[in-house]
Amino acid sequence: MRIENEDVPEAQWVSDAQSGDARSFELLFDRYYDMIHAFAYRVCLVDTEADDIAQETFIRAARGIASYRRAASFKNWLYRIAHNALVDWRRQSARQREKQDQFSVELASRAQARTPDYSPLHAALKQLSPDLREAVALVYFEGMNHRQAADTMGCAETTVSWRIFRAKRALRLLLEAKKGESP
Amino acid sequence: MNDNDLRRHLRELTVPGTSESTRARARHRALTAFQAGSSVPPDQSERNYFDWSWCVALVLALAVTLLPFVLFPRQGPENVADDRQVLQQMEKLFPRQINAVVEENGKVDLSIAQAPVVGADQPVLVVFKQGADTIHVLSYSGHRVCLMLGNQQSCFEVLATPSGNVILEGENKVWLASEHPEIAGYAVRAQTWTKSL
Numbered sequence: 001m002r003i004e005n006e007d008v009p010e011a012q013w014v015s016d017a018q019s020g021d022a023r024s025f026e027l028l029f030d031r032y033y034d035m036i037h038a039f040a041y042r043v044c045l046v047d048t049e050a051d052d053i054a055q056e057t058f059i060r061a062a063r064g065i066a067s068y069r070r071a072a073s074f075k076n077w078l079y080r081i082a083h084n085a086l087v088d089w090r091r092q093s094a095r096q097r098e099k100q101d102q103f104s105v106e107l108a109s110r111a112q113a114r115t116p117d118y119s120p121l122h123a124a125l126k127q128l129s130p131d132l133r134e135a136v137a138l139v140y141f142e143g144m145n146h147r148q149a150a151d152t153m154g155c156a157e158t159t160v161s162w163r164i165f166r167a168k169r170a171l172r173l174l175l176e177a178k179k180g181e182s183p
Numbered sequence: 184m185n186d187n188d189l190r191r192h193l194r195e196l197t198v199p200g201t202s203e204s205t206r207a208r209a210r211h212r213a214l215t216a217f218q219a220g221s222s223v224p225p226d227q228s229e230r231n232y233f234d235w236s237w238c239v240a241l242v243l244a245l246a247v248t249l250l251p252f253v254l255f256p257r258q259g260p261e262n263v264a265d266d267r268q269v270l271q272q273m274e275k276l277f278p279r280q281i282n283a284v285v286e287e288n289g290k291v292d293l294s295i296a297q298a299p300v301v302g303a304d305q306p307v308l309v310v311f312k313q314g315a316d317t318i319h320v321l322s323y324s325g326h327r328v329c330l331m332l333g334n335q336q337s338c339f340e341v342l343a344t345p346s347g348n349v350i351l352e353g354e355n356k357v358w359l360a361s362e363h364p365e366i367a368g369y370a371v372r373a374q375t376w377t378k379s380l
Contacts, residue, residue, distance in 0.1 A: 022214055029209075051205050055212060059213050062214070063219075119196070141196075146305070147323075147325075157343075158345045158375075159345050168352075175189075
């Protein structure tokens with residue numbers, strides 16, 4: 001019942017936003033901005049980048065909301081847009097790294113300085129590829145099953161299963177190694 | 184470090200909050216894009232599926248479905264088509280809520296999620312065999328299954344790989360089905376299948 005009650009206003013907001021009501025879109029923004037920002041951060045692990053990705057996600061959602069057909073929940077639709085924004089961010093980052101190779105150490109240290117979490121977990125997640133981090137973020141943090149995560153990431157569910165398996169194995173090794181290092 | 188420890192570790196990752204100015208800028212830009220874009224009315228109305236009355240029907244339907252398995256326990260070699268049928272019947276009764284169906288020598292146990300959020304993943308069949316004792320586990324990739332093997336409880340996550348192999352990931356150990364492993368004295372076989380078959 002709880003889910004149903006929560007969904008009633010949201011369905012109305014989506015309908016109204018699709019009809020051009022800016023206030024309804026604003027309500028959707030307020031409901032989901034933190035969620036999308038947290039998801040983006042868990043994948044890219046840099047807060048300023050997460051700000052940009054979350055903003056880009058909502059700009060794309062604003063442009064595309066008329067085409068949203070409710071085959072997926074609005075929340076999962078937003079995750080899908082965020083995933084595409086993250087893919088673009090990765091491409092852009094790779095291009096920037098190629099162009100600005102000589103400044104990479106400086107850029108990396110600046111980015112790190114703006115990220116407050118220096119925990120072993122943060123360091124371990126940083127060691128994973130973005131694909132593995134995204135699978136972990138969707139399944140462990142966002143609570144999706146492998147099918148839903150696969151729909152969001154645009155891949156087969158077996159690929160998600162395999163990424164989760166690899167990520168868990170790597171995280172276990174990395175975190176246990178860190179534990180062994182600490183005095 | 185077991186699976187629960189890892190989950191606990193992951194929950195410790197802190198996400199930095201966004202500043203009000205960052206959020207306000209994002210909202211402003213999104214609203215600008217919204218007002219610039221064209222919106223059309225939706226073409227479908229939302230449907231509400233929830234209805235408490237299905238509970239009674241489900242109990243009756245479940246009893247009818249499980250009766251043949253109780254009265255006529257499976258004999259002879261395993262039949263994947265039978266297993267597929269069982270899983271499909273259960274899925275009809277509990278759409279997207281089946282975590283696992285465990286059939287042991289004709290006795291069927293269901294593991295059902297409280298909310299309809301699971302069940303759409305890649306189906307996997309795992310068979311445990313020790314002498315005349317045969318346990319069929321029908322589940323989905325990514326789901327966690329616990330069952331009694333002999334006198335001990337074994338829990339593992341069922342994972343299908345892109346190459347069609349099945350991995351059983353326990354608390355501290357991983358088994359590859361292609362290597363025909365043994366768990367608690369039970370020989371293990373596993374396979375994936377497509378739901379459309």
